[in-house]
Every structure is written in C-alpha cells, then in structure tokens.
Amino acid sequence: MPCSPAKARHLLKAGKAKVARRTPFTIQLTMATGETKQDVSLGVDAGYRHIGLSASTQKAELYASEVELRQDIPELLSERRGLRRARRARKTRYRAPRFNNRVHAKRKGWLAPSVENRINAHLSRIEEVLKILPVTSITVETAAFDLQKLKHPEISGQEYQQGEQAGFYNVREYVLFRDGHVCQHCHGKSKDRVLNVHHLESRRTGGNAPDNLITLCETCHKQLHRGEIKLKAKRGASFKAPTFMGIAGWEVLRRLRAAHPELNISHTYGYLTKHKRIQHGMAKSHCADAYCIAGNLKARRLEGYFFQKQTRRHNRKIHKLTILKGGIRKLNQAPYEIKGFRLFDKVQYQGETVFIFGRRASGYFDVRRLDGSRISAGVSCRKLKLIEKRRTYLTEIRPQEDGNSSPA
Numbered sequence: 462m463p464c465s466p467a468k469a470r471h472l473l474k475a476g477k478a479k480v481a482r483r484t485p486f487t488i489q490l491t492m493a494t495g496e497t498k499q500d501v502s503l504g505v506d507a508g509y510r511h512i513g514l515s516a517s518t519q520k521a522e523l524y525a526s527e528v529e530l531r532q533d534i535p536e537l538l539s540e541r542r543g544l545r546r547a548r549r550a551r552k553t554r555y556r557a558p559r560f561n562n563r564v565h566a567k568r569k570g571w572l573a574p575s576v577e578n579r580i581n582a583h584l585s586r587i588e589e590v591l592k593i594l595p596v597t598s599i600t601v602e603t604a605a606f607d608l609q610k611l612k613h614p615e616i617s618g619q620e621y622q623q624g625e626q627a628g629f630y631n632v633r634e635y636v637l638f639r640d641g642h643v644c645q646h647c648h649g650k651s652k653d654r655v656l657n658v659h660h661l662e663s664r665r666t667g668g669n670a671p672d673n674l675i676t677l678c679e680t681c682h683k684q685l686h687r688g689e690i691k692l693k694a695k696r697g698a699s700f701k702a703p704t705f706m707g708i709a710g711w712e713v714l715r716r717l718r719a720a721h722p723e724l725n726i727s728h729t730y731g732y733l734t735k736h737k738r739i740q741h742g743m744a745k746s747h748c749a750d751a752y753c754i755a756g757n758l759k760a761r762r763l764e765g766y767f768f769q770k771q772t773r774r775h776n777r778k779i780h781k782l783t784i785l786k787g788g789i790r791k792l793n794q795a796p797y798e799i800k801g802f803r804l805f806d807k808v809q810y811q812g813e814t815v816f817i818f819g820r821r822a823s824g825y826f827d828v829r830r831l832d833g834s835r836i837s838a839g840v841s842c843r844k845l846k847l848i849e850k851r852r853t854y855l856t857e858i859r860p861q862e863d864g865n866s867s868p869a
Contacts, residue, residue: 462499462594463523483849484807484856485524485767487593498595504754505587505601506734506747507710509579509702512586513747516594517757523594525766525861527747528586528854531773534575539665572712576705582771583713584720586854591721598725599717600754602734603710606703625671632669633658640676645694646685653678659685661696672697729754744862766861769854770831772805800824800842805851810840814848816855831857 464472469488472478478488499518506513512528564571572580590596609616612625629635636658643649644656659677660667667673673696677685684690710728718726737753738745748766752758780790795804799820802808806817810828815836819827825839 463521482593485593498597500598501594501596502755502757503587503590503594503596503599504751504756505583505599505713506750506754507583507602507706507713508747509705509709511747512583513749513751513754514586514590515748515751515755516590516596517752517755517760519757519760521761522752522757522763524590525748525752525763526586526769527766528582528769529771530579530582531771533773534578535666538574543665572708576708579705580709580712580716583709584716586769587717596724598727599721600756601710601714601717601726601728602731602750602754603714603728604703604706604731606700606707608700608703611698611700611703632671632674636671636674637676639671643676644678644681645675646677646681646690646692649678651678651680653680655679657682661692661694667696667699670697670699672699746862748861762861764861765858767856768831768859769856771854772851774853795820796822802826802842802845802847803851805855806847807849807851807855809846809848810836810844814857816857817845831855 469478469486472490473480473488477492478490481487481489501516501518501523503514503516508530510530510532512530514524514526514528515522516524587599609621609624613620626632626635629638637656642656644651644653655678657677657679658674659682660669661673661675664673675692675694681690685692714726714728717724734750734753737758738749741753741758743749743753752760752762776794778793781793784790797803799822802817802820804817804820808815808817808828813836815828815830817826818829818835821839824842826842826845827838828836828840828845830836
C-alpha cells in the first residue's frame with residue numbers, strides 16, 4: 462500500500478525494503494508483515510483512443526492513469542498488405558488465386574489485429590496495476606451502441622431489417638443511385654457521361670463505406686488526382702469507435718474473468734458513470750470516469766496521474782519505399798543504440814524529465830515531452846542523463862484537472 466516518501470526512504474536505508482520498479486516508484490518489503498489487506502477497487506474506463514484507470518479504497522485514491530493507445534496499426538497493416546501483394550505478383554505470377562485460407566474462417570473468435578492490439582493493451586495496463594496493488598474488485602465500463610440509430614435517429618420497427626443498401630447489387634450501385642448519377646463536383650457541367658466512385662479518405666484507412674464514397678465524372682476524377690481541383694465534400698461520420706467499443710468492453714470483461722476467477726469482476730455503463738461524475742461536480746476526463754467507475758466516491762483523489770503513451774516497439778521494415786538515384790534504397794532502421802541512448806529513452810535535461818524523439822549519429826538528439834512539445838531539436842548527448850530505458854508505454858506525471866479535493 463502507498464506510504465510517504467520519507468517512510469520509503471527510511472525503509473530503503475535500513476534495508477527493510479528494496480526497489481521493485483521506478484515508474485511508478487514501488488518498493489517491496491523484505492521483512493515479514495501481517496496478512497491484513499484493505500479492499501481496493503479498480504475502475505477501468507475502456508476506450509478506443511484512451512484508457513482510464515483508477516484504484517481506490519474507501520478513504521483515498523491510490524493509483525490513477527490515462528493511457529493513449531496507438532492509432533497507426535491499420536495504416537501499417539495496409540502498407541504491409543500492398544507490399545506483399547506486389548511481391549507475390551512478381552514472384553508467383555502464375556499462381557492460382559486462393560480464397561479458402563482466410564484466418565477468420567480457420568479460427569473461431571478471431572478479431573482484427575487493430576482490435577486485438579487495443580484489447581491486449583487494456584489487459585496489459587490492468588495487469589500492471591494488479592502487480593503493485595492488492596486489488597479485490599474490478600469494474601469495467603462496457604457499451605452497446607445502436608449503429609442504425611446513430612445513422613438514422615428516426616428508424617424503428619421493420620426498418621432495422623432494411624439497411625441503406627437493401628435492394629442494390631453492390632456499394633457502387635448504391636452510391637451512384639444516392640448521388641442521382643450526377644458528378645458531385647461539376648454537377649454535369651463537364652458533359653462527361655463516364656462516372657467513377659471516388660474515396661474521400663484513402664481506402665487503406667477509410668474503407669469502402671458509403672459515407673466514404675462520392676460520385677465523380679471521369680474528367681473531375683482525373684483532375685482531382687492531378688491536384689488541379691479540390692473537393693468541398695467531407696467524409697461522413699465514422700463509426701469505428703462505437704463498433705470497437707461494442708466488441709472490446711465485453712471481450713476485456715470475459716478475458717479478465719477467465720484470467721482472475723478469484724476477483725470480483727463486474728461491469729457498468731457509460732450513462733451511470735456520467736451521472737456520478739456530474740452529481741459530484743467533477744471535470745470530464747478519463748481518470749475522473751475511472752474514479753467514478755471504481756465506486757469509492759468519498760475517497761480523496763490524487764493530485765496527479767500517470768499519463769502513458771503506447772509506442773511501436775519494433776520496426777522490421779529494412780528499407781524505405783522511395784528509391785533514390787542509381788537504384789539506392791536507404792535503410793529504414795536506425796541503429797539500435799547511439800552514444801548509449803535509444804529512441805524514446807526517458808532522460809533528464811536541465812532538471813526536466815523528457816523523452817528522446819529523434820537521434821543523429823553526431824550525438825545530438827531531439828527531446829520532447831509526451832504531448833509533443835519540443836524542448837530542444839538538437840541537444841548534445843553529453844547534457845542528457847539516462848533515467849529509464851524505453852518501454853512500450855512511455856510514462857510521465859501530470860496534474861489532475863480538477864485538483865485534489867474530495868467530492869462531497
């Protein structure tokens with residue numbers, strides 16, 4: 462359980478404790494103690510981009526953190542898919558196409574890699590809290606979104622059985638019908654009868670949803686790709702986050718119950734969390750939501766919280782895609798270590814804890830905070846002091862937005 466810095470210092474000096482980890486700073490007693498434990502509740506505010514965590518007893522909040530998840534996985538997977546298809550076309554030109562080797566057809570319960578990564582991130586952060594605190598109960602916020610209702614608020618009854626593409630052969634036919642078979646840029650002024658369906662956002666990340674497609678004549682379509690014109694139309698609302706939350710919250714709950722049958726694991730809903738937060742006059746934040754989910758609403762909150770940013774651990778692409786003059790392909794992988802420092806190492810510079818976001822072979826590095834604010838674009842490695850080697854989750858301490866007051 463938490464103790465004051467002075468007590469921790471005395472225990473370490475007397476040899477009665479040892480340092481278990483630096484972030485968060487945790488000590489482990491080396492002497493026998495009693496088995497009396499307090500009930501600790503952990504609240505988990507599951508999310509598509511952020512995770513909120515808060516562990517508390519009835520008297521005080523013991524741990525609070527906010528985790529920013531990776532958002533680059535779909536784009537990286539799309540890039541890998543394009544490279545593999547090009548390589549197969551070159552190496553196996555006459556291979557017959559195969560369609561019965563898809564992984565989702567082979568393995569029951571398969572989830573997309575981007576969804577799986579976020580679910581594993583939730584479980585990883587929860588497990589880190591369980592390592593340092595004797596948690597007795599976990600509450601996870603789950604959600605069930607009605608996507609049809611989000612798109613069409615007036616929908617009801619049998620209309621749920623008739624989607625927007627009902628009666629159309631494919632999505633292209635639907636988009637052409639929706640737009641009246643008229644170019645949505647020039648509105649027929651080009652007199653070009655050939656119509657194309659254009660992706661407003663790249664198909665690699667935006668997909669083939671109707672909200673991401675628009676009808677253009679071939680003349681406007683070619684001018685757009687040459688950069689001669691710009692479209693005023695914007696992509697419609699994306700429902701990636703609601704779709705993910707409809708899957709992830711329940712999957713995290715199921716996996717937690719399977720991994721920790723000894724704990725009391727339950728779930729709650731977003732509207733209940735919102736009601737508690739407003740009732741106690743708390744500012745909207747992921748940590749505040751997690752605090753409300755934990756259920757100890759009379760506990761004194763912490764003054765600060767741990768902000769964590771998930772990063773890519775490995776980069777396995779050997780060369781850059783751009784080919785230079787003479788057929789030279791530059792290496793995409795940076796050296797493992799330069800002057801004793803790695804990318805995203807936590808260092809101290811002029812009394813401030815920052816992270817290395819860029820390195821040069823000359824020994825001058827780009828150091829920044831986790832919010833992206835740059836401290837120095839080129840500081841000598843001799844002025845940096847290594848605090849902690851890089852991890853998948855980079856951590857810094859930030860102040861709570863709504864202070865340390867105990868809600869009434």
